[in-house]
Structure formats: C-alpha cells, structure tokens
Amino acid sequence: MPRLTPAQICYGTLAVVVATVALLAASGAHSLLTISLLMILGLTLGTIALALAITAPARRGTKPTGSRMVVGGRPASSPSVESIEREREGARS
Numbered sequence: 286m287p288r289l290t291p292a293q294i295c296y297g298t299l300a301v302v303v304a305t306v307a308l309l310a311a312s313g314a315h316s317l318l319t320i321s322l323l324m325i326l327g328l329t330l331g332t333i334a335l336a337l338a339i340t341a342p343a344r345r346g347t348k349p350t351g352s353r354m355v356v357g358g359r360p361a362s363s364p365s366v367e368s369i370e371r372e373r374e375g376a377r378s
Contacts, residue, residue, distance in 0.1 A: 289339070296338055301331025 289297075305327025314320050 293335065293339060297331055297335030300334040301328055304330040304334075 305324055308323045308327050309320065312319065312323060314323060
C-alpha cells in the first residue's frame with residue numbers, strides 16, 4: 286500500500302469527523318452506548334472514504350487498451366523508417 290500524503294490524511298480525518306458529527310446530530314442519541322456505536326460507525330465510514338480516495342486515481346488511469354505486437358522496438362502497425370524515406374524521396378522527385 287502506498288504511503289499517505291498529508292492531504293490524504295487531512296481528507297481522512299475530515300471525513301471521520303464530518304461523518305461522526307452528522308450521525309450524532311441526525312440520531313439525537315443521549316446514551317453513552319449509542320454515542321459510542323455512532324462514533325465507531327463514523328470512524329468506519331471515514332476509513333472507507335479514505336480508502337476509496339487512495340485507490341481512485343489508480344482506477345481512473347487504468348483503461349483497457351488493445352494490445353499491439355512490437356517488432357524491432359516499434360509497434361507492428363507503424364510504418365518502417367525505410368518506407369517513410371522512400372515516400373519522401375518520391376515526393377521530392
């Protein structure tokens with residue numbers, strides 16, 4: 286797993302705090318047990334948000350591409366240097 290950047294740590298901390306405060310405000314809980322469970326749930330939601338934020342760039346950059354056979358250091362579908370030079374010489378004449 287990659288190391289976390291300071292921005293990712295701040296994002297995770299903010300996600301935990303916001304999730305916990307929102308859960309506590311929405312529930313109107315008064316008992317210690319309920320508040321503790323909501324705090325654990327907020328911590329879990331913040332951790333999931335951080336995990337998704339870390340893996341999102343990796344998932345965004347991976348797009349399936351068609352495979353190309355490489356021949357002599359260049360893709361097989363690209364024209365050879367010799368054929369390009371012949372075309373240039375033919376165009377000059």
